[in-house]
Each structure stands twice: as C-alpha cells, then as structure tokens.
Amino acid sequence: MSVGVSKHEHVLPYFLGLIENLRYPKDRIRVSFYLTKNPPEPEDQAEVLIKKWVQEVTKHYLSVSLELTSSDQNWKETALQWSRRKSCSHAFITTADHFLMENSLRKLIALDKVVVSPLLNAPFGNYSNVHGVLDDDYVYRVEMESIRIYFLYGPYLINLKHKDASYLTFDSDNLRNYNGRQDPIYIFAFSAYSMQIPIFVDNKFFYGYFLDSTYYSHNYHKKLLSYFLSNLVSEFGTISFPHSSYIEPSYPPPSRFGFDKIYLINLKRRPERLRRMELVFKLLGIDYTLFEAVDGKHLAPEELEEIEFMPGYQDPYYKRPMKKGEIGCFLSHYRIWEDVVKNSYSRVIVFEDDVRFMENSTIELNEMVEDLMKMRTEWDFIYLGRKKMSPHGDEFFEPGHRYLSTVGYSYWTLGYALSLNGASKLIHADPLSRLLAIDEFLPIMYDKHPNKEWASYFPSRNLLAYAVYPVVVVPERYTHQPGYVSDTEDSFVFEETFDRGENEKETISSTLHYKDEF
Ligand SMILES: *[C@@H]1O[C@H](CO)[C@@H](O)[C@H](O)[C@H]1NC(C)=O
Numbered sequence: 412m413s414v415g416v417s418k419h420e421h422v423l424p425y426f427l428g429l430i431e432n433l434r435y436p437k438d439r440i441r442v443s444f445y446l447t448k449n450p451p452e453p454e455d456q457a458e459v460l461i462k463k464w465v466q467e468v469t470k471h472y473l474s475v476s477l478e479l480t481s482s483d484q485n486w487k488e489t490a491l492q493w494s495r496r497k498s499c500s501h502a503f504i505t506t507a508d509h510f511l512m513e514n515s516l517r518k519l520i521a522l523d524k525v526v527v528s529p530l531l532n533a534p535f536g537n538y539s540n541v542h543g544v545l546d547d548d549y550v551y552r553v554e555m556e557s558i559r560i561y562f563l564y565g566p567y568l569i570n571l572k573h574k575d576a577s578y579l580t581f582d583s584d585n586l587r588n589y590n591g592r593q594d595p596i597y598i599f600a601f602s603a604y605s606m607q608i609p610i611f612v613d614n615k616f617f618y619g620y621f622l623d624s625t626y627y628s629h630n631y632h633k634k635l636l637s638y639f640l641s642n643l644v645s646e647f648g649t650i651s652f653p654h655s656s657y658i659e660p661s662y663p664p665p666s667r668f669g670f671d672k673i674y675l676i677n678l679k680r681r682p683e684r685l686r687r688m689e690l691v692f693k694l695l696g697i698d699y700t701l702f703e704a705v706d707g708k709h710l711a712p713e714e715l716e717e718i719e720f721m722p723g724y725q726d727p728y729y730k731r732p733m734k735k736g737e738i739g740c741f742l743s744h745y746r747i748w749e750d751v752v753k754n755s756y757s758r759v760i761v762f763e764d765d766v767r768f769m770e771n772s773t774i775e776l777n778e779m780v781e782d783l784m785k786m787r788t789e790w791d792f793i794y795l796g797r798k799k800m801s802p803h804g805d806e807f808f809e810p811g812h813r814y815l816s817t818v819g820y821s822y823w824t825l826g827y828a829l830s831l832n833g834a835s836k837l838i839h840a841d842p843l844s845r846l847l848a849i850d851e852f853l854p855i856m857y858d859k860h861p862n863k864e865w866a867s868y869f870p871s872r873n874l875l876a877y878a879v880y881p882v883v884v885v886p887e888r889y890t891h892q893p894g895y896v897s898d899t900e901d902s903f904v905f906e907e908t909f910d911r912g913e914n915e916k917e918t919i920s921s922t923l924h925y926k927d928e929f
C-alpha cells in the first residue's frame with residue numbers, strides 16, 4: 412500500500428485509524444508513505460505524525476516506511492516500481508484524503524481485476540472520486556456494478572500478478588507516442604488504454620469517503636473535514652469509524668464568532684443529545700454554554716402560575732392547545748432571553764440540541780458577523796435555521812450582506828442569533844401572560860404573522876428579524892426520518908389542571924381526537 416501525503420496532518424488520525432482497522436493481515440501488508448517536501452523546508456506536522464506512526468506500528472506490518480519526495484518527483488511511479496521490486500501481489504496507490512472502510516481492500520481484491528478503483532463518496536452531495544466520469548445515478552448507487560472507464564483519479568488497486576499489469580505506468584518515459592498531459596494520472600490512463608487493459612470502478616459495496624484536497628486550500632480542507640465528521644455524528648450519533656490508536660485527532664480552537672455567549676439548550680433527561688452536541692461543537696470549534704431546558708413534563712407550580720394561554724389559541728395544524736413540551740420549550744427560550752437582559756449581553760446565539768450543522772456553517776457565521784459589523788446593520792433576531800411558511804418570492808437579500816435576508820412567516824427555533832435589544836423586546840411583549848407556541852410568537856413579533864387576531868394581542872411588533880441563506884442548521888432528523896424523537900411534538904397535550912375552565916370541553920375533545928390520530 413502506497414500513500415501520498417502532503418499537508419494532510421488533519422486527516423491523518425482518521426486515515427491511519429482506517430488503515431489500522433482494515434480487515435487484512437497486517438503481516439502481509441507493506442505500507443510506504445510518500446511525502447512531498449522540497450529540500451530546505453523544515454519538518455512539517457504531517458511528517459512528525461507519520462514518523463510517530465511508523466515507529467509505533469512497524470512491528471505489526473511486513474514493512475512500513477516514509478520517503479520524502481520533491482514536488483517534481485512522480486511518487487506514483489516510484490510507488491508502483493517499489494511494489495514490483497518487493498514482489499507484492501497487489502499495489503494499492505492512494506492519498507490520505509481517501510477514507511476506506513474496514514472491508515474495502517478485501518472486497519476490491521476479490522473483484523479480481525487488473526486495475527480497479529472503489530467508488531468513494533464525498534460528504535454533502537454528488538461529488539465523488541468519479542466526478543465528471545460517471546453520472547449521479549452511479550454515485551448514488553442506484554445502479555450497482557463494476558463499470559469500465561477510461562480515466563481514473565484514484566485510488567488504484569493494481570493486481571501485479573496479472574501479466575498485463577507490467578505495462579502499466581505513471582511515467583511517460585516508459586511510453587512511446589505519448590504527447591498528452593504530463594500528469595501521472597493521464598499517463599496511467601493512456602498506458603492502460605493503449606495496451607487494452609480495462610480499468611474498472613466498482614460501487615457494489617460502500618467503500619468509503621473521499622475528501623478531495625486537490626481543489627481546496629489547506630485551511631478550507633480542515634473545515635471540510637470538521638463539517639464531514641460533525642455530519643456523521645448527527646447521522647449516526649458518533650463518528651462511524653475509528654481514529655488511530657497512536658495519533659490523536661486535533662480540534663479547532665473553540666470560538667464564539669464574536670458573540671458574547673452561545674447557548675445550547677438541553678433537557679437534563681436527554682444526556683445522549685448533549686453528548687452528541689458536545690462532540691459536534693468540539694469538531695466545529697464552537698465555544699458553547701450549556702443551558703438546562705425547562706422540562707415541560709415537570710413544570711413547577713410557580714412556573715405554571717406565571718402562565719396564561721392566549722384565549723382561543725389552537726395549533727393551526729393539529730387544532731389542539733399547547734402541549735407540555737411546547738410550554739417547556741417556550742419557557743426555556745424565555746429564560747435565556749432573561750439571562751441575556753440580566754447580563755446585558757450585546758449579542759448571543761441560541762441552539763437547540765437536535766440540530767445538524769450544514770457544510771460551511773462556521774464560515775458563514777464568521778462572515779455573517781463581518782457583514783453585520785461592516786454594514787452597521789441594526790438587528791434584533793436572525794434565524795440560523797427555520798422552516799419557511801410563507802410563499803416563495805417574499806424575501807430578499809440585504810444589500811451588502813452575503814447571507815442576510817429579510818424574513819417572512821417562519822417556524823422553528825433550532826438556531827438563532829439574538830441581540831440585547833431583541834431580547835428586551837421579546838420580554839417586554841410579555842408572552843407568558845398570553846402564551847402561544849414560540850413558532851407563532853416570533854413571526855408575530857416581527858409582524859409577518861398571517862393571523863391578525865393573534866397578532867393583536869401583541870401591540871408592539873417591531874422585532875428587527877432576518878434569516879440567513881443558506882441555513883446554518885437544520886433539524887438533526889426531519890420528522891419523517893427514522894429515529895426522530897422530539898420533546899415538543901411528541902409530548903402529551905397539556906391537560907386541564909390549570910386551564911381557566913371556559914374551553915374545557917373543547918380542549919378535552921381535541922385532546923382525544925389528537926390521541927386517536929396518532
Ligand atoms: C445531484 O443529484 C441529484 C439526483 O440525481 C440531482 O437531482 C441534483 O441536481 C444533483 N445536484 C448537483 C449539484 O449536480
């Protein structure tokens with residue numbers, strides 16, 4: 412196995428962990444690293460890590476080595492020739508931005524081709540290591556097969572025991588009549604094509620991931636890795652593959668993105684969500700403060716006394732009054748608004764604990780703040796994630812901003828930025844004395860709520876609200892996905908222990924109706 416490494420120190424803990432985890436006898440594997448480094452350059456972090464790893468694992472493998480190559484050197488050809496000299500049965504030539512799952516090498520070898528590459532999916536969307544070569548259906552594995560292709564970006568599994576394999580090369584000096592691009596991957600494709608050696612790619616199995624580092628800056632690639640890993644945590648509850656036993660991953664320094672505080676709301680009886688969000692924040696470099704949610708299932712009598720419902724309020728879809736979870740949710744946010752005012756925080760962010768961060772989310776937060784400063788925009792509230800409830804075409808980008816947009820009627824409170832002014836306005840509106848769902852309250856406060864009767868309970872509707880495009884966070888799972896549990900939506904309808912009597916009959920019947928439905 413030959414691995415090209417250059418400035419890949421951030422992916423190495425994971426890449427090496429996956430190598431350690433491969434289900435293939437280690438004492439039959441030779442590993443050689445090729446690190447691109449021009450002579451006067453000092454030792455970089457990737458070199459330090461590889462040297463450490465080599466030292467730790469040498470005893471387990473047939474051999475492990477590190478070779479320093481200059482940038483004009485053709486390391487792929489060097490690797491191929493080295494594998495031939497060592498009489499390896501197969502050469503696997505890869506770079507450290509390809510993440511292979513534990514059975515991938517065995518499965519590829521079992522395909523018994525002269526040259527084969529695994530389909531590797533990039534995080535977020537349609538990109539892959541066959542981008543531009545094969546179409547989306549192949550990438551999404553709608554069709555599952557080994558396909559013959561004429562050009563391959565890598566990684567390469569080459570069966571050196573096959574007689575045809577001796578014609579393969581990455582070096583144009585070994586070819587007659589080559590006048591194409593001097594890029595080893597084009598030369599390799601030509602050597603295969605001219606000797607009629609088929610190159611295959613296979614997607615019958617999930618082989619792993621591809622975090623392409625060719626097109627991105629080193630800095631962005633680090634971020635891409637963190638978006639990718641945090642997305643895995645949101646998806647599976649944990650990073651779904653191991654990191655190296657010898658090389659610890661590193662994390663970005665935690666930031667508040669220019670905010671005074673970033674709150675994470677978590678119910679004490681949901682510790683698994685807290686653990687997941689802790690890891691997500693660690694991966695993304697978000698400096699947060701835990702804020703214990705008000706538990707709607709165990710509301711204290713003092714808390715209930717504070718509250719009066721808005722007369723006649725019903726959830727517009729389920730036609731039912733508020734559920735305990737929704738009351739808890741409202742109170743949790745309300746307590747944070749109080750905390751903001753009490754401490755005079757000039758701006759904060761609030762996240763609920765079941766959110767998934769989108770690609771580029773932390774970059775967007777930074778740049779959103781830059782734009783707010785530069786444009787001196789006055790703002791109270793910014794949705795970082797939401798469900799748009801109004802028709803298309805009623806929202807517009809703010810001039811001078813890269814992400815900020817005006818906002819129409821919207822739902823959800825999974826993530827938002829709030830200014831001190833915003834927090835005061837929300838508290839002064841005194842929502843606890845005419846309570847309705849927080850999803851409805853906020854649009855009323857920025858005066859985009861379609862229900863004018865509800866709105867009339869809040870005469871001062873001047874919250875300066877915005878949203879960002881694209882959203883920074885989405886729900887970790889949408890309600891139709893398996894594994895979805897929401898504390899607000901799935902709790903029981905609030906029953907009549909403290910309703911004011913008048914609507915009692917109606918409330919009870921709608922409660923029953925609701926329970927029947929589900
Ligand atoms: C990704 O693939 C889907 C499904 O084939 C397609 O609808 C979508 O347009 C593709 N997106 C891009 C950015 O190519």
Ligand SMILES: *[C@@H]1O[C@H](CO)[C@@H](O)[C@H](O)[C@H]1NC(C)=O
Pocket residue numbers: 631770771
């Ligand atoms: C994220 O940022 C990178 C680098 O600027 C860009 O190439 C990519 O298209 C962005 N992705 C999205 C979904 O905006």
